Amino acid sequence: MKNRNVIIGLAIFVVLxxxxxxxxxxxxSKAPELSLDTPAIQALDEKKCIEDTEFMRSNHMELLNDWKVQVVREGNRIYVAEDGKEYLMSLQNTCLECHSNKEEFCDACHDYSGVEPNCWTCHVEPEEVK
Amino acid sequence: MLEKALIKERNNSFYGWLFFLLVLIGIGMGAYIYQLIEGLTVTGMSRDISWGLYIGQFTFFVGVAASAVMLVLPYYLHNVKEFGRITVVGEFLAIGSVIMCMLFILVDMGMPMRVLNMILHPTPTSPMFWDMVVLSGYLLLNLFIGWNVLEAESKGVHPPKWVKVLIYISIPWAVSIHTVTAFLYSGLPGRHYWLTALIAPKFLASAFATGPALLIIICFLLKKFAGFDAGKEAIRKLSLIVTYSMCITIFMVAVEFFTAFYSQVPGHMATLQYLFAGLHGHSGFVPFMWVFAILSVVALVLLIPKKTREKESTLLIGCISVFISMWIEKGLSFVIGGLVENPLGRITEYTPGLAEILIIVGIWAIGAFIVSVLYKIVVSVKRETDVYSANTIQISTRNEGL
Amino acid sequence: MDISRRKFLKVGGASILALGALPLRNVLAGTPGSYKPDSKAKKAKNWAMVIDVNKLEDDLEACIAACHKIHNVPDIGNPKEEIKWAWIDTYEHLFLDNKHDYLDEEMKNKKFLALCNHCENAACVRVCPTKATFKNAEGIVMMDFHRCIGCRYCIAACPYGARSFNFRDPRPYIEEINPEFPTRMKGVVEKCNFCAERLAVGLQPACVEASKNGGIIFGDLDDPNSEVRKALAAHHTIQRKTNLGTQPKVFYIV
Structure with a gap:
């Protein structure tokens, strides 16, 4: 009697x-196709992000995390990429200058993977400023 | 123990009480979700009164939590046997209070989802960091001690040795939680009302009046509704602790008046003037402070004479007066009073928002819920051991008779 | 199959903790590039400000407007929730320890610029439980909005009333958002940052730029030849609440 109840309970739990x-x-549920079709990217000679695409895809959040510490706390504003190119570390002014299509680029993948980064509660999205 | 107390011993009025508390908790949670969405604008706080009732309640309940030491210390260090029955009642009250404290801090935060930043980026220069450390430590200590002592009792054995070590540690630890909480305030430049070394001792004294007063009220309720008798002698000893602590507290409140008004330093007088008489046309707290003053006198008049202190009805009125007056002093006027004159010499008044009050009621209900469940267990264990010891006494007297 | 409830909970809890710690692997991976300051950056050991009250009088509003516009400071319209990085106040409120009943009318009505003092010995830095408020290498008391938990301990600690809390979402109250600087979100504290973001790219602070008559002098307090040190040597200056030992770094020539 007691065992039966336990099994019913377990079954309900597993279903839930x-x-x-x-x-x-x-x-x-298809993986989103990320659009790289923005005027700034089209104008680039070599269509490459600041680091390898593979690195950027899997580690952009750590990169941004390091950037925010460097900019706010260390007073460093320039990121020297692995290939020696220099970039101003700014989400809303450097990243989004190329990736001005936030909805098709950032949001598409974030929605797909169910993450809700709260960058945009403070950092300004391109379409908000006209 | 848990199963036996909660499930096997059915008690409809107890479940009714828990259900009532759950309703209050639900309302509080709803109000908190509203606050999460809208921001702290739903409270009565402002850029000047930047801490309000939440932090006041936090401070007050740190005191209630620390007061368990008033049972633990006499029982374990001075072998005051009368407290044996209720020491665990005090420890469980501490558990409920510390959890309430943590919740009050959490609801006061603008960014509660980032609370772990306090651990990710520990900052030893901040008293708030240390407060987190001592409060979590105190919670763990009381959980371990209370549970193990009670479990040992229910099995009729002595608690393990390491519990005794924890108990000795918990005594100075209890003092530390309220001292560190006082240091939150008493080291801030430019907050004259708080900038006094007297805050920590005053906090401890008022805690040792409030906590035992609440325990006496709880013991009365347990006797009436749960058939648990703490024992006349335990109550008598507790009431003495309440009386002495209350006298010391009122003395410490009073000496602040001398320093402020004899020195005539405006910054030192401002808060007391605002609280008790009104300042620059603002007098929102005056009625509360008069209630505080009257209840303090009532408490002292009823508690100091032996006759009224030992009579149950007057003792209860005395204890309720202590609790309410100390709640006004520490939970209401201390925090807000310290902020009422802003750094530019302007006065801002404070009225709590509706959501703020509902959240506070919800947290009180959570505390009451935790403590009720824990006390149910205590009562069921004690009832069993009482029956056992009554039987052994009967047997031994019978043996003597033979 | 004899496993007690207690043991089950213990083992289960430990496993969940271990699983929860897995994502840490990625966090520790590191970034391939390196960091350096902008070559145009203005550098100092210890930034400080001297305000010439008489010279600044006509530019006060412009200074505050410039600051608030550049930093996306909202206009909430409710004094209880007001957010301000800089504001105008009078002698009797800013220098309340030095006020007396016979202050001349001119001084009594004079308008002063008030802002964060970027104290050498800042109480707000000391009390912050997460180092969200910290002092950077150039002596500026900074706010890391990413880290602030909104406990408001710094507001209680600041003896100058320089800190504001976002009681609600500030975005709807910003007239025109400056895309160069982030806004804030509800639940964090904010204050003047001596325009650290402008110094980093070689610009003067916004208020200094807006004070056309040279009412604000900005420079390195640790450099004996800096403009601020020259101004301090040439004039009698006062400060707010020096008796508290905070060592403010905003000076007033009256």
Missing amino acids: ITIPFWYGAGKE
Whole structure:
């Protein structure tokens, strides 16, 4: 009697905890195609971000995290990339100068992977300023 | 223990009480979500009164938490046997209070999701960092001690040796939590009302009046509703502690008046003037301070004479007076009073917002909920051991008779 | 299968903790590039400000407007929640320890610029539990808005009323957002930063630039030949609440 209740309880628990899988079962969820089609990027001779694409894709958040510490706390404003090129460390003025299509670039992937970075509560999105 | 106390011993009025508290907690949570969305603008705080009732309540309940030492110290260091039955009641009160303190800090934060920054970027120069350290330590100490002592008691054995070590550590630790909380205030340049070494001793004295007064009220309630008798002698000893501590507290409040008004230094007088008489046409706190003054006198008049102190009804009125007057002094006027004259010499008044009050009620309900559940366990364990010891006494007297 | 509830909780809890710590791997990966300051940056060991009250009088409003516009300071319109990096006040409020009943009318009505004093011995830096308020290498008391938990201890500690708290989302109250500087969000404290972001790219602070008559002198307090040191040597200057030992770095020529 007691064992049966335990098993029923466990079954309900397993069903509840796997709801996201049932909910998404059979549906296709394609990885977003990130758009690099902005005037600033088109004008570049070599279409390369400040570091390798692979690094940027997986580590841009750590890079930005380091940047904010360097800029605010250390007074360093210039990032010297691995290839020796120098960049002003600014999310809203350097990153978004090229990636001016925040919705198709940043948001598309963040929405897909379900992360909500709170950069934009303070840093200004390009379309907010006209 | 938990299962037995909560599930096997069914008690409808107890569940009714817990349900009532849950409703209050729900309302408080709703108000807190509203505050998270809108920001602290829903409170009565302002750029001048930048700390309000939340931090006041925090400060007050640090005192209640620290006061458990008034049972632990006599029982374990001076072998005051009468406190044996209720020491764990004091320790569990401390657990509820410390959790309330932490919640009051959390709801006061503008960015509560970043609270772990205090651990990621520890800053030993900040008393707030140390307050976090001593409060979490105190919570853990009391959890371990209270639970182990009670469990040992329910099994009829002595608690393990290491618990005794923790108990000795918990005594100076209790003093430290309220001292560090006082240091939050008493080291700030330019806040004259707070800038006095008397804050820490005054906090401790008022805590040792408030906490035991609350314990006497709780013991009365436990006797009435749960059939748990703390024992006449324990209550008598507690009431003496309340009386002496209350006298010392009122003395310390009073000497502040001398320093301020004999020296005539404007910064030192400003807050006391505002609180008790009104300043520059602002007098929002005057009625509360008069209630404080009257209740303090009532408390002292009822507690000092032996006759009224030992009579249950007058003792209870005395203890309730102590609790309310000290709540006004520490939970209401101390924090806000220190900020009322801003650094530019202007006065700002403070009225709490509705959401702010609901959140506070919710946190009180959380504290009451935790303490109620813990006390239910205490009562069920004590009832069992009482039956056991009553039986052994019967047996031994029978043996003597033979 | 004899496992007690207590043991289950212990093992389960430890496993969850270990799983939770996995993402730390990525955080510790590091960045391939390096960092350096802008070559145009204005440098000093210890920035300080001398305000010539008479010369500044006509530019006061312009100074504050420039500061607030550049730094996206909102206009909340409610004095209780007001946010200000710089503001105008009178002698009896700014120098309240030195006021007396027979102050001449001119001094009594004179308008002063008030702002963060960037104290040498800053109480706000001392009390901040996360180092969100800190003093940078050039003596500026800075706010790291990324780190502030909004406990407002610094507001209680500041004896100059220089700090403001965002009681609500400030964005709707900013008339025109300057894209060069971030706004703030609800729940953090803010204050004047001596325009650290402008010094870093070789510009003067906004208020200094807006004081057309030379009412504000800005420079290195540790350099005996700097403009501020020359001004301090040539004039009698006063400061706010020097008796508190905070050693403010804003001086007033009256």
